[in-house]
Every structure is written in C-alpha cells, then in structure tokens.
Amino acid sequence: MAEAATETFGFQTEAKQLLKLMIHSLYSNREIFLRELISNASDAIDKLRFEAIENPQLIEGDADYRIDITFDAEAGTLTIADNGIGMTRDEVIANLGTIARSGTAEFLERLTGDQKKDAALIGQFGVGFYSAFIVADEVEVRTRGAGSDEGVIWRSKGEDEFTIESAEGIPRGAQVVLHMAEDAKEFLDGYRLRSVVRRYSDHIGVPVRMVKEASPGEEDEAEPSTEMEAVNEAKALWTRSRSDVSDEEYKTFYKHVSHDFEEPLSWSHNRVEGKLEYTSLLYVPRRAPFDLYNREAPRGLKLYVQRVFIMDEAEQFLPLYLRFIKGVVDSNDLPLNVSREILQQDDRVTTIKNALTKRVLSMLKTMSEKEPENYQAFWDEFGEVLKEGAGEDFANREALLGLLRFASTAGDSAEKNVSLDAYLDRKGEDQDKIYYIVAESWEHAKNSPHIEVLKEQGVEVLLLFDRIDEWLMTSLDQYKDVQFQDAMRADIDLPGKEDEAEDSEADDEHSALTERIRKVLDEKVEAVKVSSRLSKSPACLVLGQFDMGAQMRRIMEASGQPMPESKPIFEYNPAHPLIQRLDQEADEDRFNDLALILFDQAALAEGEAPADAAGYVHRLNGLLLELMGG
Ligand code: ADP
Numbered sequence: 001m002a003e004a005a006t007e008t009f010g011f012q013t014e015a016k017q018l019l020k021l022m023i024h025s026l027y028s029n030r031e032i033f034l035r036e037l038i039s040n041a042s043d044a045i046d047k048l049r050f051e052a053i054e055n056p057q058l059i060e061g062d063a064d065y066r067i068d069i070t071f072d073a074e075a076g077t078l079t080i081a082d083n084g085i086g087m088t089r090d091e092v093i094a095n096l097g098t099i100a101r102s103g104t105a106e107f108l109e110r111l112t113g114d115q116k117k118d119a120a121l122i123g124q125f126g127v128g129f130y131s132a133f134i135v136a137d138e139v140e141v142r143t144r145g146a147g148s149d150e151g152v153i154w155r156s157k158g159e160d161e162f163t164i165e166s167a168e169g170i171p172r173g174a175q176v177v178l179h180m181a182e183d184a185k186e187f188l189d190g191y192r193l194r195s196v197v198r199r200y201s202d203h204i205g206v207p208v209r210m211v212k213e214a215s216p217g218e219e220d221e222a223e224p225s226t227e228m229e230a231v232n233e234a235k236a237l238w239t240r241s242r243s244d245v246s247d248e249e250y251k252t253f254y255k256h257v258s259h260d261f262e263e264p265l266s267w268s269h270n271r272v273e274g275k276l277e278y279t280s281l282l283y284v285p286r287r288a289p290f291d292l293y294n295r296e297a298p299r300g301l302k303l304y305v306q307r308v309f310i311m312d313e314a315e316q317f318l319p320l321y322l323r324f325i326k327g328v329v330d331s332n333d334l335p336l337n338v339s340r341e342i343l344q345q346d347d348r349v350t351t352i353k354n355a356l357t358k359r360v361l362s363m364l365k366t367m368s369e370k371e372p373e374n375y376q377a378f379w380d381e382f383g384e385v386l387k388e389g390a391g392e393d394f395a396n397r398e399a400l401l402g403l404l405r406f407a408s409t410a411g412d413s414a415e416k417n418v419s420l421d422a423y424l425d426r427k428g429e430d431q432d433k434i435y436y437i438v439a440e441s442w443e444h445a446k447n448s449p450h451i452e453v454l455k456e457q458g459v460e461v462l463l464l465f466d467r468i469d470e471w472l473m474t475s476l477d478q479y480k481d482v483q484f485q486d487a488m489r490a491d492i493d494l495p496g497k498e499d500e501a502e503d504s505e506a507d508d509e510h511s512a513l514t515e516r517i518r519k520v521l522d523e524k525v526e527a528v529k530v531s532s533r534l535s536k537s538p539a540c541l542v543l544g545q546f547d548m549g550a551q552m553r554r555i556m557e558a559s560g561q562p563m564p565e566s567k568p569i570f571e572y573n574p575a576h577p578l579i580q581r582l583d584q585e586a587d588e589d590r591f592n593d594l595a596l597i598l599f600d601q602a603a604l605a606e607g608e609a610p611a612d613a614a615g616y617v618h619r620l621n622g623l624l625l626e627l628m629g630g
Contacts, residue, residue: 006165011156012098017108019130019158026134029261030184033131034069035200037080037176039256040129041067042204044084044174046309048146051085053308053336058085058146060172067208068228069197073188076180078136083173088145089152089164096129096141096154097162110290128259132176133158135184142167143174198231203253205236205307236307238281238328242269254283257302258326262286265374267327268363272355276348277332280356282325284363288381292324299323304330305338316343317353321389322360324382329356354395361399368403368419376417379405383416387468391475401479406462407442409455414442414465420479423460431495433485434478436462438470438551440607449537449605450487456535459495461487470551489543490569492533506530510574513583520595521570524611531571538576539602541568550608570599593619 011019026032045065052058062083071078087095132139137157144151151170156162180188187193194210201208207230214225237245237253254264264283271279282301291297300315300323307330317329333348343349364386368375379386383405390400401420408418410426423434435454439445445463454461464473476484485492507514510530518528526544534540543549547566548556556563572579578598585591597619600610610616 006163008161008163009093009097010161014108015098015130016160019133021111022130023133023158026131030134031187031196032261033135033178034080034187034196035252035255036128036131038067038069038197038200038204038208041080041082041084041174041176042206042256043309044082044086045206046084048083048085050309051146055147060146062172065206066230067201067204067206069193069208069210071188071190071193073185076185076188078178078180078187078193079175080178081173081175083171084146086145086148086173087141087143087152088148089150089166091145092141092143092152092154093164096156106294107290129176130158132178135180135187136178137181138179140177140179141174142170142177144170144172146172194231199248199252200256201232202249203237203256204232205234205239207234208232236304236330238269238279238330239307245269253281254326257328258283258285260285260287260326264326265378266363266367266371268359270359276351278352279330280327280352280359282327282356282360282363284360284367284378285324285326286377286381288324288385292382292385297323301326302328303338303343304328305334305336306330306332308336310334310336310338311340314340314343316340316349317356318360319353319357319389319393321385321393322357324385325360357393357396358399361396361403364403365399376405379416384466384468387466387472391468391472398479401476406436406464407445408463409446409451409461414463418460418462423462424480424482427460428458428495431459432482433493433495434462434482435459435485435487436464436473437487438464438473438549440551441465444607447605448487449534449540449602450542451533452535452537453494453533454487457495467551467555470549474549474552486543486549487533488549489545489547490529491545492542494532506532506574513574513579516591517570517572517582517595520592521599524567524599525570526567528570528572531573534571534573534576536576537573537602537605538578539570539572539598541599541602541606542571543568550606570602572598593622597623 045067048058049065052063065083068081069079070081139156139158141154142151143154151167153165153167153170154162187196190211190213194213197208197210209228209230212225212227212229233240237249250267250269251263254260254267258264263286265286266284267282269279269281280301289297298313300313301317302312303310303314303317314329315323318325329352331348331352334346335342338346364375364378367378386400386403390397390404393400404420405416406418406420406423407414407416408423410418420434427434435451437445437448437451439448442463442465445465451461464470473484473486478484507530514528514530518525521528525541531540544566547568548563553563574580574583578594582591582594582598585594597616600612600616603610
C-alpha cells in the first residue's frame with residue numbers, strides 16, 4: 001500500500017501566539033491538561049449522543065461510551081482516547097489549527113506581559129486542547145468522525161506548524177497521544193496519573209477508565225494487566241443528590257462547564273419536581289470575562305434534556321443581565337429535538353427562566369448576608385451588569401435594588417459598599433428621601449457644590465459615577481417606599497425644612513439681584529434662583545426636574561443622536577462673599593463679567609468646559625490684571 005501523503009499547515013497567527021503564552025504561563029499548573037482533554041472527550045461523546053438521536057447509524061454498533069487513559073512509560077506516551085463524535089479531515093484542520101472564538105484578537109490585546117495576570121486571563125479564555133503542549137513535546141491526534149470512513153492523523157510539536165495525513169483503521173472518536181516532555185514524565189506513573197484523572201473525571205457522565213491496578217501479590221512483571229476499569233462514578237454531577245457531592249467536586253465541575261481557572265464564588269444546585277421537572281446547577285464566577293460587554297460573546301447555560309446534552313450557550317434560560325452565570329439546566333419536559341427557535345417561544349422555557357432568575361438573585365442575597373467579602377468581590381466585578389437588571393427587570397426590581405452597592409459620603413473612598421438598606425437604616429428620622437448625585441467620577445461627585453449643605457447637615461448622599469448610573473436612576477422611583485432624590489435637580493427638598501416659606505422669603509429678599517443676574521445670563525439659563533443647597537460655593541447649575549443629565553447627554557451625543565437644547569437653572573448662594581460683592585457692583589460691565597465668570601465656574605466645578613472658554617479666560621484675566629494693579 002502506498003504511503004499516505006502528509007500535508008503541512010501553518011498555525012493561524014493567533015493560535016501560535018496563544019500557544020506560546022500558554023506554555024509559559026501555565027507551567028505551574030500543568031496537570032490541567034488532563035482536565036481539558038477529558039473535558040473535550042466528554043463533550044465529543046455528548047455530541048455523538050445528541051446527533052445519534054436523529055441518525056442512529058452514527059453509533060456504528062458501539063454505544064458503549066467511554067474515555068480510556070493509558071500510558072507507556074518506555075515510549076514516554078500518554079493517551080486519552082474516546083469513542084465520541086470524532087473529527088473529519090476538514091474539522092481537524094479548522095478545530096486544531098485555528099482559534100475560531102470571536103474576540104481572540106481583543107483578548108490578545110489585553111495581555112499585559114505580567115505572567116500572573118495573563119495566566120488568569122488565559123484561564124478565562126479557555127485554553128482547551130492546546131494545553132496538551134504544556135506537558136508534551138509532540139502531540140498526535142488520531143481521529144475518525146462518526147459516519148465517515150476516512151481516518152486522519154494530526155501531528156504537531158506546538159511550534160509553527162502541524163501535519164495532516166489520512167490513515168486507515170482508526171476507530172471512531174479521537175485518541176490524543178501525548179509524547180511527554182522530559183520534565184513531565186511524572187505523569188507516566190500509574191499512581192500519580194490515577195489521582196489526577198480521578199480529580200478531573202468524577203463529575204463526568206461517562207466512564208473514564210484506566211488499566212486495572214494490580215492487587216498486592218499479583219504484581220507479576222511478566223504479565224502486566226490490560227484490563228480496564230472505571231476510575232470515576234460516571235454519573236453526571238448534577239444528577240447526583242446534593243449531599244453526595246463535595247465542594248471540591250462542585251468546583252471541578254465548574255471548571256469543566258466554564259473553562260475558568262479560578263474557583264466559583266458560589267453555586268446553587270436544585271431539583272424541581274411538579275408540573276415541570278428540571279435540575280439546575282448555577283455558578284457565580286469570581287471574575288468577569290473579558291468579553292462581558294461584547295454583544296456577540298457566547299453566554300448561557302449548557303442545556304440537557306433527560307440527561308442528553310443538547311446545546312452549549314442556551315441563552316434563553318436567563319435574562320441578559322445575568323449573562324455571567326455559568327452552569328447546567330437539565331429538563332425532563334422539553335423534546336430531545338428542541339431547537340434554539342423553539343426555546344425562544346416555549347412557555348416552559350419562560351417558566352424555567354423566571355424561576356432561575358429568582359434562584360440567582362436569592363443566591364446573591366444569601367452571599368451578601370453570609371459572605372459579605374465574597375459579595376463585595378462579586379459587586380466589584382459584576383455590579384454594573386446587575387444595574388442593567390435593576391433598570392429593566394420590573395418583576396424583580398425590589399430584589400435587585402437590595403443587591404445594589406454604592407459609594408457614599410459616609411465613606412472616604414470610591415469603594416462601592418453601601419446598600420440601600422444600610423442607607424435607610426442610618427438616615428435621620430426627619431429625612432424622607434434617598435439623596436444621590438451622578439457625576440463623571442467619584443471625586444466630582446464627592447466635591448460637587450450641589451451637596452454642600454447636605455454634607456454639612458450630615459445627610460448621607462450616594463455618589464454615583466458608573467456610565468450606566470444616570471440611565472439607572474431615571475428608571476428608579478423609590479426603594480421600600482422612600483423616594484430617590486437627585487441632588488443635581490431643581491426643587492430639591494432638604495430634610496428638616498418646615499415648609500416652602502423659607503425659600504420664598506429668601507427669593508423675595510434677593511429679587512433685585514436675581515433679576516440683574518437673569519438679564520446677563522438670559523440666553524444661557526432657564527432661570528436664576530437663590531440656592532438652599534450651597535454653603536462654600538458661590539453658585540451651581542441645576543437640572544430641571546425632567547431634563548436629561550450631563551452623563552446621558554454625553555453618551556447620546558457620542559452615539560450621534562441629536563440632542564434637544566436644554567438650559568440649566570443658575571442657583572446662587574447669597575451668603576457667599578463673591579455674591580455679596582457682586583450685589584454691590586455698580587459698574588454694569590464689571591457686573592456682567594463677574595456674573596459670566598460665576599456661571600462658567602459653576603460648569604467647571606461639574607467637570608464641564610465653559611461653552612466660550614476663550615471668553616472665560618479673557619474675562620478672568622481682566623480681573624486678575626486689576627487685582628495686580630494693572
Ligand atoms: P473548546 O473545547 O473550548 O471548543 P478546544 O481547543 O479544546 O476548545 O477544542 C477545539 C475544538 O476541537 C472543539 O470545539 C472540538 O470541536 C474539537 N475537539 C477537541 N477535542 C476533541 C475530541 N476529543 N473529539 C472530537 N472533537 C474534539
């Protein structure tokens with residue numbers, strides 16, 4: 001028979017980069033290659049089971065699904081073999097020569113060169129098959145796709161290229177043969193290998209087998225045993241009862257479904273019986289994936305129907321704002337041939353989705369109460385995403401609001417760790433509002449003139465500075481019957497004020513000055529008012545009750561939306577020396593300059609540039625010159 005031709009291919013650039021990085025950064029965590037390869041083998045068997053529902057001939061008479069792990073210390077090889085779906089020639093080239101995941105380029109850009117940080121990132125990306133090169137000098141994949149009669153051998157030393165050749169007599173499925181590197185020979189030891197394999201296969205639903213261990217006294221060198229025995233329970237983890245599963249097993253299973261290197265923060269495993277029967281196992285990751293805000297990024301749960309794997313990334317079982325949750329849902333009621341289209345409109349799916357949403361929110365609540373440090377870590381990673389939910393999920397709004405965390409004037413850092421409940425608990429009796437301010441940054445919020453009096457009165461103000469905050473707050477009205485009050489807006493009610501009388505008295509007393517200022521700022525402002533919220537600053541700009549705030553305006557403008565013009569209200573502090581000086585100014589030109597400067601400064605204090613920056617500088621310089629006797 002003629003030698004089969006061998007073809008050589010270059011790795012895709014991204015694949016090459018990733019390979020190199022991985023080998024270096026994962027060296028101290030080498031044994032995970034077994035987790036990844038066992039995981040792939042198990043997925044391949046899941047896929048065959050699924051395909052065989054419609055095409056039973058793919059089974060080829062061998063439905064005895066298994067993963068066999070063998071080694072040959074002399075030859076220096078370790079082999080992971082499965083009888084799953086296998087790969088055709090084209091699939092081998094596509095799957096093992098390129099990284100098809102969206103966002104690969106973006107991912108590579110994020111790498112910092114700091115090995116520790118990069119290792120964590122690589123973990124999130126999912127290294128999968130390439131992890132074989134952490135321990136192997138050369139990898140050989142012998143595979144035949146179910147239903148195909150051409151076998152293929154893929155070989156690579158993990159450098160620039162790989163080869164492909166056709167071969168006969170290859171069984172269905174894939175055998176991954178690792179030619180172990182000199183410093184990874186420790187894995188070519190039955191005892192060591194067995195302990196690692198067991199760790200990574202207990203949660204797997206098919207038998208993972210190794211050569212039967214010789215019992216003591218039977219160690220006959222002449223005839224080594226070749227009998228295989230399962231080293232795992234071969235029962236899918238979520239089908240077991242909660243009390244039978246150890247934390248270690250839950251964590252390992254998490255790594256299997258999520259491809260995450262880090263341990264989950266929390267999980268919730270539940271079986272529901274009754275009208276609908278399903279089991280769910282949901283995990284909260286510790287770290288946000290790099291593509292959390294990428295709309296195209298895969299998300300969702302692994303869907304099983306009656307233990308049969310149906311699809312990855314079934315996103316119909318959780319709302320978009322819970323896209324970071326990982327796990328499995330196994331339904332007894334959905335049909336095996338269910339498609340994404342059917343999932344989208346099925347009432348049973350909607351019911352499960354609503355229940356899983358509540359399940360996640362209650363898991364988070366429990367975490368916030370019992371493990372506040374973990375919850376804080378969660379909030380720092382995923383808080384902004386949860387705010388999406390608070391803004392749009394009316395059915396769960398109260399629960400979501402209870403989970404929010406903010407920075408506030410009670411603290412002295414930008415850390416977001418104040419819950420609305422804590423706020424309500426410590427507010428004064430006569431305070432009937434939840435005060436907040438939205439700004440560009442924590443510093444801007446904290447130092448904003450708008451909250452001077454509130455701060456002096458010891459009223460706590462929530463300091464909001466996430467991109468999503470203004471949008472969020474416009475959709476919120478109250479929490480536990482207490483209204484939210486934006487400190488930037490007109491008609492602010494300060495706590496402990498008897499009635500409106502004080503305000504109007506102050507307005508009357510200064511009506512002449514108000515009128516003079518209004519004439520100068522006429523074009524620029526909606527109104528001029530005496531302020532009750534200022535103590536240190538001479539003036540500030542406030543928004544009308546229904547005007548769009550600066551943050552939203554900037555976001556909308558950046559997205560190219562034409563914005564209607566809106567004018568602020570100019571509030572001044574009659575007790576401030578500059579205002580008192582202004583009041584006494586008889587020279588109209590001087591008065592105009594001063595009023596305009598105060599207006600521009602109020603914008604500056606909010607982090608906004610004056611509309612006419614050159615005019616502002618010119619006027620200010622005029623005053624400076626006078627001051628210096630020029
Ligand atoms: P991932 O598993 O995250 O998709 P991998 O790099 O581990 O990434 O694998 C890439 C692809 O190669 C898999 O998606 C699968 O299609 C294919 N593959 C890997 N191992 C096997 C296997 N044992 N049998 C069949 N296909 C496999």
